[in-house]
Amino acid sequence: MSSRSKKNNAMKKKGEARAIKSGRDTGVKYSAKRKIPLTLLLSLVAPLTVCVFGPFETYSGNMGEFLFSLGDFLPLCILYSLAVSAVIFAVLMLLDGRAYDIACAVVLWLSVMLFAQRYYLNMGVNALAGDGVGTTEAEPAAAFFNTVLWIAVGVAFVAAAVLIKKKNIAPFFVSCAVVLIVILAVQTVGFTALSFTTDVYTPVTDRMQDASGDGGKDEVKEPQILTYENLNEVSKGKNVVFFLIDRFDVRYFESLQKSNPGYLEGLDGFTFYNDYTSLYCRTYPAVASIVTGKENDFQDTRLNYFKDAYSDGGHLRAMHDAGYDVNLYTEQYYAYDDASYMSEYIENLSGVNGYVIDDSNALCADMLRLSLSTCLPFTLKDVVGQMSTPEFNAHAVYETDEPKFDADMKNVYDYITQNELVKTESRGQFTFIHIFGCHTPVVYDEEWNEIPEKDKKRNDTAMALRQSLTIIYEYMEQMKELGLYEDATIVITGDHPAALSDTKLIGEASKSDNGTRVTAMLFKKSGDSGTKLKTSKAQVSQDELWNTIYESAGLNSLKDGDSFFDISEGEQRTRRYLFEMSVTLEDKTRADEIVEYRITGSARKAENWQIVKRTVVGKIYK
Secondary structure, eight states: OOHHHHHHHHHHHHHHHHHHHTTOOOOOOOOHHHHHHHHHHHHHHHHHIIIIIHHHHHHHHTGGGOSSOGGGTHHHHHHHHHHHHHHHHHHHHHOOHHHHHHHHHHHHHHHHHHHHIIIIIOOSBOOSSSSOTTOBOOOHHHHHHHHHHHHHHHHHHHHHHHHSOHHHHHHHHHHHHHHHHHHHHHHHHHHHHHHHHSOTTSOHHHHHHHHHSSSSGGGOOOOEEEBSTTTTEEESSEEEEEEEETTOBHHHHHHHHHHOGGGGTTOTTOEEEEEEEOSBSSHHHHHHHHHHOOOOOSSSOHHHHHHHHHHHOHHHHHHHHTTOEEEEEOOBTTTBSOGGGGTTTOSSEEEEEEEEESOHHHHHHHHHHHHHHHHSOGGGGGGGOOOOHHHHHTTEEEEESSOBOOOOHHHHHHHHHHSOOEEESOSEEEEEEEEOTTOSSOOBOTTSOBOOTTOGGGGOHHHHHHHHHHHHHHHHHHHHHTTOTTTOEEEEEOSSOOOSOSSOOTTTSOSSSTTOOOEEEEEEOTTOOSSOOEEEOOOEEGGGHHHHHHHHTTOGGGOOSOOGGGOOTTOOOEEEEEEEEEEEOTTSOEEEEEEEEEEESOTTSGGGEEEEEEEEEEOSOO
16 A cells, blocks of 8 residues: 555544544445445335335225225336335435435334334224224324334434444444344235235126126126116105215204204204114115115125125015115115115116226325325324225226216215206105215315315314205205105115214213214104104114104005104113224234114113123124
8 A cells, every 4th residue: 555545544534533523423434335235125115015015905905895906006006116215215325424324214213113003003093994094093192102102213213323333333234124124024924925815916896796696607797886877756656765864973963953953944844853773883784784674793794795685675675566666876885885686676777897997196196195094103194184985986987887876975966956856657766865974074065165185174074964954955845846745755864873983982982972872863754744843852763764664655564563653752762783893802903893782761871871792703894
């Protein structure tokens, strides 16, 4: 070595010594070749966790909830993952010394914590469905601990990168690499297992066809969907109209009674039953159980429950056999999967020729938001915004002879206002209309403009109820103009009340209202009109609903038991309610539990609710 080189090395060492002494250590200088292995690992793990493994596992675990296929979004997710990885890799490769050390520590922190949050630290998070994906039921103390843990791990990683001695930096990063490899291995094993043990790669239309038959090739049927067909038709004879406002809690209606009683003047001839209990707490299986009378024991899949319920038909088939044209307007996935089971008694059906994704980038973005919501700490989950299953499924536009019915409020309102009711020659018509109702997020304001994300109005269930009644009033006003209102039997109710909480039992969810779950029920008997809204405190339930419809419509031969009209206000009765509760099992995994309640006396008092049985059923949406 030349004397000049020796001199330069000596000066360099002196400079580094002064930097260390003054607290300005710039860290080890790394060659590009030395940086590549760790940098590559760091750039891959977090993007793969959020953009690939997360969406894949969410989809494979909830296939029954989606009306589209894995191939409709996963390739784009992989591309986004690669793009993010490339950015991280480029940034890290541009850095050197202490800046590189700190940047690596930050990326390592995110990689570890995003993985840990998704698989081990979430409590009470809605993985899908319900009122808002990304919301949490975590207690404040748990949320605080979660935040502290994230901060503590981040500080520890950065401090280690800053304070660790140069001679130990290599072993430190080797340890980091091992951690990253373990995270990748765990997720890769899960990915592989799901690939071989589920139908995740089977297109959704093929899964629908398989479920339509009995398993043999010759038994496969073409799936069908429910359309808007006949929605503007009423019979010149008898009409039974059933309006289902999703999540129509009694509290919402009573709040409207107090705040704006004039808004209820359109309920001509109706009786409000303020102590009515539905059977279930969720749209699935509530809608199917209401229209068919078939209960779900949650031991089988959602698809098989629908097949069993609608193949029999229950009350819908009974109305058809009694001479009524039956039209069912409800949501695919929540209320049915394949309408071909109903072909013998439902009028508004159409075959499915396939589907297209309206916006692949938007679907991919929604799946990434869903994945990110499970990876973020509790305090940041709301940044992804509220989402619901229908928003995901709206991206799948089915190709049919007639448009598929959509319970979206504006769609129903536009159809009813743009297609006036007309009389048909049928001697009876049964019409069931399901609207999105009081679920959050509330998508439209009262002028039917879409509400922006983050706007507080997206939680305004009072406005959503007013919108729901606006739709119903428009329909009933057109019936009056045709002279068909007085003789009609009209039901306005909900499929279930507000959940209040997915993790708290009756009486625990709210101090102000005792946490009870009561559904609003409005009933207009045939022949009733020209009278103001009445209120009844009779203790009625879903069990008597169809007997009440049959009696009102003059179909007493179908009536089997009491109707609302047979139950006096002072009569103390016993009713059932099945609550779906999210629980944590001993192995720390989440599961759904069905809590069966016996309600003795008024359902408006928490002390009257007693637990009869609790059954862990795994996942509701099997």
